[in-house]
Amino acid sequence: MAMSVSSTASKSLELVCPAGNLPSLKTAVDNGADSVYIGFRDDTNARHFPGLNFDVKTAVQGVQYAHARGRRVFVALNTFPQPAGWPRWERAVDQAAELGVDAVIAADISVLDYAHHQHPNLPLHLSVQGSATNYEAIRFYYEQFGIRRVVLPRVLSLPQVQHVLDNSPVDVEVFGFGGLCIMVEGRCLLSSYVTGESPNMCGVCSPAKAVRWEETPNGLETRLGGLLIDRYAPGEPAGYPTLCKGRFTVADQTYYAIEEPTSLNTLELLPQLQAMGIAAIKIEGRQRSPAYVTQVTKVWRAAIDACRRNPSAYTPKPEWLKELGKVSEGQQTTLGAYHRTWQ
Amino acid sequence: MMKAATMTAYHQPKLALGPVLYYWSRETLLDCYERISAAPVDILYIGETVCAKRHLMNTGDWLALAERLSATGKEVVLSTLALLEAESELKTLRRLCENDRFTVEANDMGAVRLLAERKMPFVLGTGINVYSDQTLRFLAGLGAKRWVMPVELSRQTLSTIQAGRPEGVETEVFAYGRMPLAYSARCFTARYHNLPKDDCQYRCLNDPEGLTLSTREGQAFLTLNGIQTQSAQTCNLLPELAELRELHIDVLRISPQAQGTATVIEAFAACLRGERDAGEAARALNAVLPYGACDGYWQGQAGLRQVAALP
Known part of the structure; x- marks a missing residue:
């Protein structure tokens, strides 16, 4: 049923922070995350990067650490298994249940179906990778698998988010800060088109092994799968060659044809998100360092608390924006699709 | 009859024309379907799948077109929008689903x-992300009678899914065309013209085959089509016809372009009838492609690669 704004306005927004390893999980908890989301060390999650993520031992430690302090742990199992890899996903779901985590974040129908039937008491969240941008899709996952929460793709404007919220049978989580996917998550194959590996199939986008940095007489060039993604003049800050964030040519123009290297930052929308009845704000960045997690968690904890105490007097403090600016891609931030003109 | 003999020897897939992914004028679109109604294609997918703002054909027009095409003996399927955000879009969706x-x-x-x-x-x-036979079985239980394989899956994955596919469910493969690769809130055509999406002025009408995006070295690799991003290269699985038959693929999808679609349909149909060699026909089709052909996904590699060597 529709959530009424008045009943949820006083409820605090849950702060969901990323952890790519145990130190990140601990610092997220120490600095005020209500929940932390993690992944296992394989392609069952959408941040399958070398050296990242949790094995059973560190996952047990992480869950203990968080639970001892009254915080929750979610496990992302949000890629799309192909038949040959299915046993890994089955094992990952079982493992999450055995760990006693507070939710599994999944996208694929077979994964949701397995978890729903094998572990009926394990709460399920629909991952952003599930591409649910409208309430009919959310209802589908609720009716079929009893999901308790949906994470919305970063493509909706604020009024659209409100409309989804008014008609959603489950809690809604939105992205508040971090790397920005310009495409609907779960529906972007650009990475595999160029490198053979995509978020859906392999849990990676623009994978590091396909990246090449080259100093040339034309400047520093970044390549992905051999394709020139960007070229930087001397002194120009160079960024990681994420496929959609390069400078390309369309007809007579060379520009950031898809998206600038920029991060999402919704700190200024916090009172509106809170008043709308959003349940949780997600911070992107399991691939980032513990220092990033510390910084971002601190700022968002302070902001959420300030907004809860007095939403009408809330404005983002300059020092918060400065801190977040330091850890943002390209040192720039945007309101993304929440702000209609960005679209 | 020759055809009956062929059918006992080979699995004979049907040919489908996918929905028009670009924004064409009403006249261009209706002319195209007029011509296609006489072409050797069995199934026609019609409807707007990319952008709800494209209004030259409304839902009533699509339904009327479906009736007309159906009267010519084709199987007509109504395709629906891929990215649904607004209530008005859900309203259109309901009307289509309730037909x-x-x-x-x-x-x-x-x-x-x-x-x-x-x-x-x-x-x-x-x-729809169907990456395994488990997912396919689940959706078949809800009424799916046919699935189109996600374009990034390989023939190897497909063969495993085929082995476990539920009874009575048909498999369709995107066999020819520029592949849909991504959807966004942002309209990249409007962005190119420096216009906000809410005031896009329907500029995509000027690009009946989208806008080509290239690297700064001039290597074309994507096509911008409003909020959709496609490959610039054309996926052409005609050379794989023998294997597609072996895998018991039921439907081969050709994705329409403004130019040359009738020739593509003729080539596939002639190969299916056994009148033309698939390798030779594919080479003739590829010769006129502006940015070349690709089969990388099918071969389990980066999608833009052309792996198989043509005769």
Whole structure:
């Protein structure tokens, strides 16, 4: 049923922070995350990067650490298994249940179906990778698998988010800060088109092994799968060659044809998100360092608390924006699709 | 008859024309379907799948077109929008899903829900992530009668899914065309013209085959089509016809372009009838492609590669 704004306005927004390893999980908890989301060390999650993520031992430690302090742990199992890899996903779901985590974040129908039937008491969240941008899709996952929460793709404007919220049978989580996917998550194959590996199939986008940095007489060039993604003049800050964030040519123009290297930052929308009845704000960045997690968690904890105490007097403090600016891609931030003109 | 003899020897896939992904004038679109109605293609997917703002054909027009095409003996399927955001878009979706005449192709789980609720058999379009036979079985239980394989899957994955596919479910493969690769809130055509999406001025009408995006070294690799991003290279699986038959693929999809689609259909049909060699026909088709052909996904590699060597 529709959530009424008045009943949820006083409820605090849950702060969901990323952890790519145990130190990140601990610092997220120490600095005020209500929940932390993690992944296992394989392609069952959408941040399958070398050296990242949790094995059973560190996952047990992480869950203990968080639970001892009254915080929750979610496990992302949000890629799309192909038949040959299915046993890994089955094992990952079982493992999450055995760990006693507070939710599994999944996208694929077979994964949701397995978890729903094998572990009926394990709460399920629909991952952003599930591409649910409208309430009919959310209802589908609720009716079929009893999901308790949906994470919305970063493509909706604020009024659209409100409309989804008014008609959603489950809690809604939105992205508040971090790397920005310009495409609907779960529906972007650009990475595999160029490198053979995509978020859906392999849990990676623009994978590091396909990246090449080259100093040339034309400047520093970044390549992905051999394709020139960007070229930087001397002194120009160079960024990681994420496929959609390069400078390309369309007809007579060379520009950031898809998206600038920029991060999402919704700190200024916090009172509106809170008043709308959003349940949780997600911070992107399991691939980032513990220092990033510390910084971002601190700022968002302070902001959420300030907004809860007095939403009408809330404005983002300059020092918060400065801190977040330091850890943002390209040192720039945007309101993304929440702000209609960005679209 | 020659055809009957062929059918006992080989599995004979049907030919489908996918929905027009670009924004064409009403006249261009209707002319195209007029011509296609006489072409050797068995199934026509019609409807707007990319952008709800494209209004030259409204839902009533699409339904009327479906009736006309159906009268020519074709199987007509109504394709639905891939990215649903606004209530008005859901309203159109409901109207399509509630039609009692034509099968609907779902491109979003919202559509799957509505169709399953009505207990109407439906098609799972390329916008639905079916990566395994488990997922396919689940959706077949809700009424899916055909699925279009996601374009990034390989023949190896497909063969495993085929082995476990549920009884009575048809498999369709995107066999020819520029592949849909991504959807966004942002309109890249409007961005190119420095216009906000809300005031896009329907500039995509000027690009009947989209806008080509190249690297700064001039290597074309993507096509911008409003909020959709496609490959610049054309996926051409005609050379794989023998294997597609072996895998018991039921339907081969050709994705329409403004130019040359009739020739492509003729080439596929002639190869299916056994009148033309698939390698030779593919080479002739590839010769006129502006940015070349690709089969990388099918071969389990980066999608833009052309792996198989043509004779």
